[in-house]
Amino acid sequence: MTMVRAMRTQREGSPWTGLWAVVAKEMADHLSSTRMFILEMLIALTAVGTAYNAASAIRSVAGLEPKFLFLKLFTVADEPFPSFVGFLGFLVPLIAIALAFDAVNNEFNQHTLARVLSQPIYRDALLFGKFLAGLFTQFLIYSAIWLLVFGLGVWQLGIPPTGEEVGRALWLLVATVFYGGVWMAVALLFSVRFRQPATAALASIAVWLFFSIFWPMISTSLATILAPIRIGTPEEILAQARWLLALRRLAPSQLYAEIVVALLRPEVRSLGLVLPFQLEGAILGQPLPLSQSVLLIWPHLTGLIAATILLFALAYILFQRQEVRA
Amino acid sequence: MSPTPVIETRGLTKVYNGLVAVDHLDLTIHEGEVYGLLGPNGSGKTTTILMLLGLTEPTEGEVQVVGWDPRRYPLRVKAQVGYIPDQVGFYGDLTAWENLMYTAKLNGIPRKEAYRRIEEALNRVGLQDVAHRPVRTFSRGMRQRLGVADVLIKNPRVIIMDEPTQGLDPESAREFLDLIRELKGEGRTILLASHLLHQVQAVCDRVGLFRRGKKALEGTVEELALQVLGMSHYVHVEVEKDAPRLAQVVRRVPGVTDVEIHDDCTLWVKSRKDVRPEVAKAVVQAGGRLLRLDVELPSLDDIYAHYFKSEAGETENE
Structure with a gap:
């Protein structure tokens, strides 16, 4: 009986019919919108400013370790200003949220949803197309910014980047896109849930603020509660530190920060806790090869991708259940 | 003798949170017919339309549109059925031409063919001069005509319009009705949902009177008059x-x-x-x-008013 029913209601035709039409239209919208233009200018200026400062700082310190100079363009900060990756930590969520917070509710408000869905496409194509277009747009923006930074580096430092540096930067690019992907999925979810774009935008920003400001504080107190230090034995201290790290890593910004560290500081050998005996035989200060650094960030990267997929799936389910009539 | 039905429903029912929006509806619409769905707001007209397009899942009953079940073959149905929702919306920042191009792409129409159809459709509805202006500058009447151009892109067998003339000034409404007659002349089947009676009367071959999710009466205006008023x-x-x-x-x-x-x-x-x-x-x-x-001839207004008045009287007596 249930089988008959399932067969009868099974849909025919690919759910991705029309997907590329949606992607093309949404990307064109993103790339020509004033909103994105402002954010692109902002991130470009940040990149040029911080990388330029970093380059002058690098040049002024003669005899600095000559390795991985190009990566330092991303990480060297000109106090009191943060480094370029420091800026990225909050510019990326901002761009991601700006790309998606009005994705679905605006279709409702403009009364375009019923008309678009009456074309021979499934809802799947519309939502996934919007999401893909956002990811591609981010990829495009960050690629341009990365090239800008590298170009500035060649000009200011007078040497070309090595293959290893380019490889690390590319991995960082991928990680940055998926870090943005998480926040885009959050914004997309809210754009399905809330009919008002302003509500969706504020809700997305609230979630982001929660994870970037309050979560570190909350995780500290939670760790003290979950693994209290009663006597002060090394085991107790270790347990609490483990809890703290585990809790903190629930925040995408923490994962991204650790990815940045592992990729841009090749000498970093572990992102977790390292006990002295684990360092036996290690040559400290020696950079890891790229493959080892990638291995180090692998769980973080998959975590970000998993969070993106999970949030997108939630938005998807919610969207499928929504009635078309406003 | 009897033409093939393009739209057929049998016992079609939709329940929203325990509220019956459409109640065991049997509807048969033939090829080339202009059929008017008439009824007060909330009588289940839009819900019926959405079920015909596969945009809302029926709670029970059978539907067939252009020979396909929209639940299982929504893409085939939607490829042949054009829908103009009430308050048809377009992307305001895009031009009329760009909006239509998006529709053409979603329908998988090849580029060259799409250019030809867009030009033809815009000429048809008289918007060729504003083709490259952003739609946000368009008036209500222009948008409504663009809605027609939009469905013409896919060269549909069936066109479904929800309250197409609502909010139009008399002149635009009259032009719009002429457009509907023209489309009928091309052999397209048209389903028109409205509560603006004299306009429905002006273009429809047959009319179905909706009331609380049920089709209360059906027929030509003359037949309805005989049924409701006892005279024609x-x-x-x-x-x-x-x-x-x-x-x-x-x-x-x-x-x-x-x-x-x-x-x-x-x-x-x-x-x-x-x-x-x-x-x-x-x-x-x-x-x-x-x-x-x-x-x-008695107007549909008379029939409608008389019918709903007597119905209301009956329910009060119950």
Whole structure:
């Protein structure tokens, strides 16, 4: 009986019919919108400013370790200003949220949803197309910014980047896109849930603020509660530190920060806790090869991708259940 | 004899949170027909349309549109059915041409063919001069016409319009109705949902009266008039004098249901068919001098008002 029913209601035709039409239209919208233009200018200026400062700082310190100079363009900060990756930590969520917070509710408000869905496409194509277009747009923006930074580096430092540096930067690019992907999925979810774009935008920003400001504080107190230090034995201290790290890593910004560290500081050998005996035989200060650094960030990267997929799936389910009539 | 049905529903039902929006609807619409779905707001017209397009899942019942079940083959149905929702929306920042191009792409129409169809559709609805202006600058009437151009892109067999003339000024509404007649002339089937009766009357071949999710009445306007009002024609008779006396004679004419004496020279005759020749003959034979004789069909407004009034009375008595 249930089988008959399932067969009868099974849909025919690919759910991705029309997907590329949606992607093309949404990307064109993103790339020509004033909103994105402002954010692109902002991130470009940040990149040029911080990388330029970093380059002058690098040049002024003669005899600095000559390795991985190009990566330092991303990480060297000109106090009191943060480094370029420091800026990225909050510019990326901002761009991601700006790309998606009005994705679905605006279709409702403009009364375009019923008309678009009456074309021979499934809802799947519309939502996934919007999401893909956002990811591609981010990829495009960050690629341009990365090239800008590298170009500035060649000009200011007078040497070309090595293959290893380019490889690390590319991995960082991928990680940055998926870090943005998480926040885009959050914004997309809210754009399905809330009919008002302003509500969706504020809700997305609230979630982001929660994870970037309050979560570190909350995780500290939670760790003290979950693994209290009663006597002060090394085991107790270790347990609490483990809890703290585990809790903190629930925040995408923490994962991204650790990815940045592992990729841009090749000498970093572990992102977790390292006990002295684990360092036996290690040559400290020696950079890891790229493959080892990638291995180090692998769980973080998959975590970000998993969070993106999970949030997108939630938005998807919610969207499928929504009635078309406003 | 009987043409193939393009739209057919059997026992179609939709329940929203325990509220029955559409209640066991049987609807049959034939190829090339203009069918009017009539009913007050909230009588289930839009829900029915959404189920026909596969945009809302029916709770139970069978649907077939252009030979396919929209639940299982929504893409095939939507490729042949054009839908103009009420308050049809377009992307305001895109031009009319870009909006139509998006529709063409979603329909998988090749680029060259799309260019041709867009140009043709825009010419058709008279928007060729504003093709490259952003839609946000368009008036309500222009948007509505762009809605027609939008469905024409896919060259549909069936066009479904939800309240197409609502909010249009009389001139635009009249133009829009002409457009509907033109589309019918091309052999397209048109389903029109509306509560603006005289407009539905002007273009529809058949009308279905909706009430609380059920199809209460169906037929041509004439048939509905007979069913609801018990008559189908108003005949106005103007004589020189003696109207009361002549009324006695006219009353005996077969088909006449009622004669009202308006004044000494005017009679209002209600009948089941066009009885002008018989009335004229009767008046002249009775020695009356006939000055004027004309016939008028009852408007859908009368039928509608009468029907819903009597229905309301019945439910109060229950």
